[in-house]
Amino acid sequence: MQMSEKLVLALPKGRILGEVMPLVNKAGIIPEAAFDDPKSRQLEFKTNIDNLTIIRVRAFDAATFVAFGAAQIGVVGNDVLQEFGYDDLYAPLDLNIGHCRLSLAMPVDADEVDPKEWSHIRVATKYPNLTRCYYASRGVQAECIKLNGAMELAPSLGLCNRIVDLVSTGSTLKANNLKEVEVLTDITSRLVISRPAFKTRPKEINYWIDRFKEALKDA
Amino acid sequence: MTGPFKKMTGNAYARQALLPGGFRDVLAPAADYEYSAVRQLLKVFGHYGYDRVSPPLVEYEDSLLTGPGSTHANQMFRLMDTDTQKVMAVRADMTVQMSRLAATRLQNAPRPLRLAYAGNVLRVKGSQLRPARQFMQVGFELIGSDALEAELEVIKIAVEALESVGIRDLSIDLTVAPFIRELLTAFDLEGDDLAQTVSALSAKDAHGFDALPDKAATIFSALISAAGSAREALSVIEGLTLPKKTGTLIKRVRSLVDAIEESMPSVAVTFDPSETHGFEYKTGIGFAIFARGSNTELGRGGRYHVDHPDIDAEEATGFSVYMDTLMSALPAPKSGKKLFIPVATPAEMVKRLHSDGWRTIQGLTETADASKEARRLLCSHIYLNGSIQPLD
Numbered sequence: 001m002q003m004s005e006k007l008v009l010a011l012p013k014g015r016i017l018g019e020v021m022p023l024v025n026k027a028g029i030i031p032e033a034a035f036d037d038p039k040s041r042q043l044e045f046k047t048n049i050d051n052l053t054i055i056r057v058r059a060f061d062a063a064t065f066v067a068f069g070a071a072q073i074g075v076v077g078n079d080v081l082q083e084f085g086y087d088d089l090y091a092p093l094d095l096n097i098g099h100c101r102l103s104l105a106m107p108v109d110a111d112e113v114d115p116k117e118w119s120h121i122r123v124a125t126k127y128p129n130l131t132r133c134y135y136a137s138r139g140v141q142a143e144c145i146k147l148n149g150a151m152e153l154a155p156s157l158g159l160c161n162r163i164v165d166l167v168s169t170g171s172t173l174k175a176n177n178l179k180e181v182e183v184l185t186d187i188t189s190r191l192v193i194s195r196p197a198f199k200t201r202p203k204e205i206n207y208w209i210d211r212f213k214e215a216l217k218d219a
Numbered sequence: 220m221t222g223p224f225k226k227m228t229g230n231a232y233a234r235q236a237l238l239p240g241g242f243r244d245v246l247a248p249a250a251d252y253e254y255s256a257v258r259q260l261l262k263v264f265g266h267y268g269y270d271r272v273s274p275p276l277v278e279y280e281d282s283l284l285t286g287p288g289s290t291h292a293n294q295m296f297r298l299m300d301t302d303t304q305k306v307m308a309v310r311a312d313m314t315v316q317m318s319r320l321a322a323t324r325l326q327n328a329p330r331p332l333r334l335a336y337a338g339n340v341l342r343v344k345g346s347q348l349r350p351a352r353q354f355m356q357v358g359f360e361l362i363g364s365d366a367l368e369a370e371l372e373v374i375k376i377a378v379e380a381l382e383s384v385g386i387r388d389l390s391i392d393l394t395v396a397p398f399i400r401e402l403l404t405a406f407d408l409e410g411d412d413l414a415q416t417v418s419a420l421s422a423k424d425a426h427g428f429d430a431l432p433d434k435a436a437t438i439f440s441a442l443i444s445a446a447g448s449a450r451e452a453l454s455v456i457e458g459l460t461l462p463k464k465t466g467t468l469i470k471r472v473r474s475l476v477d478a479i480e481e482s483m484p485s486v487a488v489t490f491d492p493s494e495t496h497g498f499e500y501k502t503g504i505g506f507a508i509f510a511r512g513s514n515t516e517l518g519r520g521g522r523y524h525v526d527h528p529d530i531d532a533e534e535a536t537g538f539s540v541y542m543d544t545l546m547s548a549l550p551a552p553k554s555g556k557k558l559f560i561p562v563a564t565p566a567e568m569v570k571r572l573h574s575d576g577w578r579t580i581q582g583l584t585e586t587a588d589a590s591k592e593a594r595r596l597l598c599s600h601i602y603l604n605g606s607i608q609p610l611d
Contacts, residue, residue, distance in 0.1 A: 005511070067347075067348055069514025069515065070514070086348060087496065088515075090422060090423040091422040091423070092422070092423040092424060092425060093426075094424070094426050193423075194514070195516070196509055196514055196515055198446075199390060199392045199489055199509045200390050200512075202446070202447035202448060202489055203448070206447055
């Protein structure tokens with residue numbers, strides 16, 4: 001197989017990275033030592049595969065790198081895929097890791113009101129597009145406040161009356177006096193592929209998809 | 220202003236003269252480079268008898284929304300014609316205009332009709348991936364033939380044209396949107412199942428068919444993993460038990476792949492039977508052209524119908540590229556050579572230099588150091604003492 005051109009694998013930093021590395025290793029990709037060194041400032045890492053390098057970026061950015069063709073393969077949660085709705089991405093494999101859900105939450109002591117009667121609502125979220133779509137399908141105009149973290153603070157301080165955020169156990173919500181009202185979407189991490197790379201290097205890309213498929217079977 | 224004082228650089232006019240998002244000035248040498256690429260593409264189309272036509276930038280809205288035009292409905296700028304009080308729209312795509320010409324003014328022209336075009340199109344909104352709102356579309360259409368040779372001719376000319384502007388290592392991805400439509404109908408998919416299947420197909424998600432009956436699930440996942448080299452994909456598909464109607468489409472793809480491989484051996488051919496995205500209006504084989512090493516699709520085309528007001532729809536096939544994407548796949552332009560000519564160089568001499576292919580910069584006033592002046596004006600050569608001397 002021809003493996004000459006550079007191939008870049010974009011992995012998300014943080015929580016998911018610990019879960020995805022066993023799969024990456026099982027697929028036969030071992031990054032250089034600096035990858036596991038927390039002090040290293042390096043962002044791009046060589047691997048045991050000559051033409052393959054790994055980049056470590058924020059979860060939202062992994063999708064962007066692949067969508068622009070700057071990276072050819074990536075690992076991205078379907079929350080990010082749905083938020084961006086990029087056309088030039090394929091998501092052929094559910095990696096069955098990074099399980100959580102994107103949920104709507106509200107203060108425990110607030111009145112239950114049928115949101116259908118509202119003409120507009122203010123929501124704090126990292127996912128303005130998904131949130132707007134969710135409310136639009138219920139006929140409500142959502143005014144989204146984009147926050148990048150600590151969403152749970154927003155209702156109690158009067159910033160908004162609902163939040164849409166990632167929930168895994170629900171303990172953060174509870175600790176902040178919030179309750180989960182509805183699940184917008186269940187989330188797992190997906191293997192994503194850039195469309196032009198898939199079209200111009202089908203053999204090589206399919207080879208790596210198959211390696212990840214096998215790694216999943218063994219997991 | 221709130222917050223700490225922010226030091227602004229530049230003058231007020233520079234800020235005022237900023238362009239709206241998605242629009243840009245193209246300067247030298249890029250502007251000329253793009254123009255010559257457009258001319259080169261049209262020249263190749265012209266060699267094969269495609270006549271250039273140039274429809275207007277603005278039409279009545281309903282005319283631009285006919286047939287496939289409706290896909291661009293939310294991308295068009297609208298304006299009011301104060302004269303007729305009708306809504307006009309700025310074209311967001313030129314193939315719609317070719318269909319209109321074929322169905323109206325050129326209805327009686329002999330078939331097959333061969334048209335070529337180049338012009339700017341305007342879009343209301345760019346995306347993060349494709350921010351440009353104004354760009355040039357260049358293409359050609361072959362209208363009035365349903366022969367396989369028509370597809371082959373279009374692909375051949377598209378490849379020759381792209382190679383002639385300097386694109387290398389081309390790869391053609393074939394698609395058949397109606398094949399998937401037939402399958403979805405054959406399996407009677409409706410409601411959530413249909414939506415889920417369509418989205419799984421466009422994501423190439425092999426696990427997205429779990430809710431379907433076994434037979435359908437097996438076929439759809441086989442189609443997804445078949446995408447790749449055309450020969451291998453075809454042999455996978457020919458091994459499946461498919462509804463009868465779809466067989467003719469696949470046969471056509473096989474004949475086309477054979478023909479492309481025979482006439483264009485250097486071009487890689489891939490086939491993606493599950494691809495539908497952006498090919499919704501294609502009524503037969505569609506294709507997208509990529510180049511190894513370039514991050515985007517360079518151009519696309521395929522078979523569609525030209526709707527006629529009175530008679531049956533007409534078979535057509537065509538191809539178009541967006542120049543901004545094409546230019547980004549080409550090496551950066553180099554500034555051409557320029558020759559500085561001091562004042563009082565005889566006019567006949569200048570003419571002779573022009574006919575030798577030189578671009579000249581005429582000195583307008585007497586200067587003490589002509590070479591210095593030539594360098595200041597970014598010239599590469601100077602005409603001094605009756606000879607051309609290079610400047611470094």
